[in-house]
Amino acid sequence: MHLNVETLALINGGQALVLALMLWFGTRDGSNLAVKGLRLRATALLLEAGADFVLAFDFKLSPLAVLLVGNTLNLSAQALTIVALRMVLDRNLRWREALVLGVAAWLGVTYFSIVHPDYLMRVLWGSCILTCNALLNITALWGGCRKRDTRAQCLLLWTYVLAIALMVWRNVSLWMLSAPPQGIGVPSTVNTIYVLLLGLQPLLASVGFLLLYNEILQRDLHDLARIDPLTGVINRLGLLEASEVLLARARARRESIGVLLIDADHFKSINDRFGHDDGDRVLLELVANIRRMLRTSDLVGRVGGEEFLVLSPSVKEADLLALAERIRIAVERTQFHIAGQSYALTVSIGAAIATADEPDMMGARRRADAALYDAKRAGRNCVKISAA
Numbered sequence: 001m002h003l004n005v006e007t008l009a010l011i012n013g014g015q016a017l018v019l020a021l022m023l024w025f026g027t028r029d030g031s032n033l034a035v036k037g038l039r040l041r042a043t044a045l046l047l048e049a050g051a052d053f054v055l056a057f058d059f060k061l062s063p064l065a066v067l068l069v070g071n072t073l074n075l076s077a078q079a080l081t082i083v084a085l086r087m088v089l090d091r092n093l094r095w096r097e098a099l100v101l102g103v104a105a106w107l108g109v110t111y112f113s114i115v116h117p118d119y120l121m122r123v124l125w126g127s128c129i130l131t132c133n134a135l136l137n138i139t140a141l142w143g144g145c146r147k148r149d150t151r152a153q154c155l156l157l158w159t160y161v162l163a164i165a166l167m168v169w170r171n172v173s174l175w176m177l178s179a180p181p182q183g184i185g186v187p188s189t190v191n192t193i194y195v196l197l198l199g200l201q202p203l204l205a206s207v208g209f210l211l212l213y214n215e216i217l218q219r220d221l222h223d224l225a226r227i228d229p230l231t232g233v234i235n236r237l238g239l240l241e242a243s244e245v246l247l248a249r250a251r252a253r254r255e256s257i258g259v260l261l262i263d264a265d266h267f268k269s270i271n272d273r274f275g276h277d278d279g280d281r282v283l284l285e286l287v288a289n290i291r292r293m294l295r296t297s298d299l300v301g302r303v304g305g306e307e308f309l310v311l312s313p314s315v316k317e318a319d320l321l322a323l324a325e326r327i328r329i330a331v332e333r334t335q336f337h338i339a340g341q342s343y344a345l346t347v348s349i350g351a352a353i354a355t356a357d358e359p360d361m362m363g364a365r366r367r368a369d370a371a372l373y374d375a376k377r378a379g380r381n382c383v384k385i386s387a388a
């Protein structure tokens with residue numbers, strides 16, 4: 001089988017060009033890190049396309065120009081892809097490693113082309129560096145793929161594993177030939193299969209990048225529907241879902257869950273006196289105060305304007321009251337800074353216990369609400385617990 005390597009390179013280049021345009025224009029809107037990562041990957045594809053076109057038109061260029069320009073474009077594309085993938089995954093970018101590998105590859109390839117020409121060593125050197133590039137990408141993808149929480153990461157991971165397999169196969173095949181080809185443009189079965197399979201990589205990787213982006217958008221939408229944009233804690237929907245999970249766990253362990261309904265006292269007066277924006281800042285400080293008092297297993301969510309709900313698994317009544325009292329005292333002792341002035345804020349707290357036998361959290365929530373009402377009627381800045 002001797003398909004023309006130049007023709008294959010031309011097809012690969014055209015494909016990489018189309019994929020680059022798809023990635024670039026398909027993600028034109030938005031400015032988050034994932035979009036920047038996709039744009040960087042699109043730039044890498046443009047460089048890959050350039051390298052393919054250099055190979056496709058090698059008969060018009062000197063062999064040295066083909067080698068140096070083609071490799072520079074290809075290695076730059078690999079380095080950009082390492083960083084792009086990590087941008088999309090929101091990981092440590094590893095610019096330095098990508099650059100060092102790119103420079104090492106370029107120097108080695110140039111050495112084995114000009115100083116000490118040896119085609120097999122040149123291919124081996126380039127393959128080792130490309131394997132390191134692929135391994136860097138695999139380490140970025142490994143966590144998500146191992147937990148099986150993202151199919152896109154698995155697809156990409158396998159793409160890079162196959163890329164390594166292809167390089168191993170190419171080197172073994174070349175070293176086993178009695179008269180190996182002395183250049184990638186030289187007609188030979190190894191070169192044809194290598195260029196053919198290499199052309200699939202940009203396609204697989206780009207599909208992987210797009211699927212990854214889609215998963216990120218879905219996750220963002222999921223979070224957006226469950227996180228309160230002002231305070232960053234979960235909202236009613238988030239609380240509803242979390243309480244179902246906590247209750248199922250509590251049932252299995254025959255434990256109870258503590259519920260605290262925390263409401264800022266006379267919050268309207270803060271808004272009236274300082275304005276809504278400063279009122280927002282006080283709410284943020286209030287949430288920070290509540291969070292500081294919680295265990296890692298406790299959850300806090302915003303149920304209304306200045307009202308927050310805490311779910312505290314595996315607690316008895318005495319522990320829950322102690323937690324509520326700690327929160328109340330912490331808020332009372334905090335000096336809230338508004339418009340250059342200190343302001344004292346207090347909270348009233350209603351507490352209730354949800355037992356493992358209850359069908360849902362609604363009963364405990366209602367009891368905590370009634371206890372909060374009692375706390376407000378008792379003069380505020382206090383904790384009340386409802387009788388079960």
Ligand SMILES: Nc1nc2c(ncn2[C@@H]2O[C@H](COP(=O)(O)OP(=O)(O)OP(=O)(O)O)[C@@H](O)[C@H]2O)c(=O)[nH]1
Pocket residue numbers: 230263264265266267268269271275276277278279280283304305306376380
């Ligand atoms: N700044 C700000 N204010 C909010 C927000 N959500 C609700 N509020 C305000 O919170 C205040 C709640 O007022 P009320 O329900 O009368 O309660 P209160 O003044 O805290 O009095 P008590 O609860 O009875 O102690 C209102 O002024 C709302 O405008 C918000 O997101 N930001």
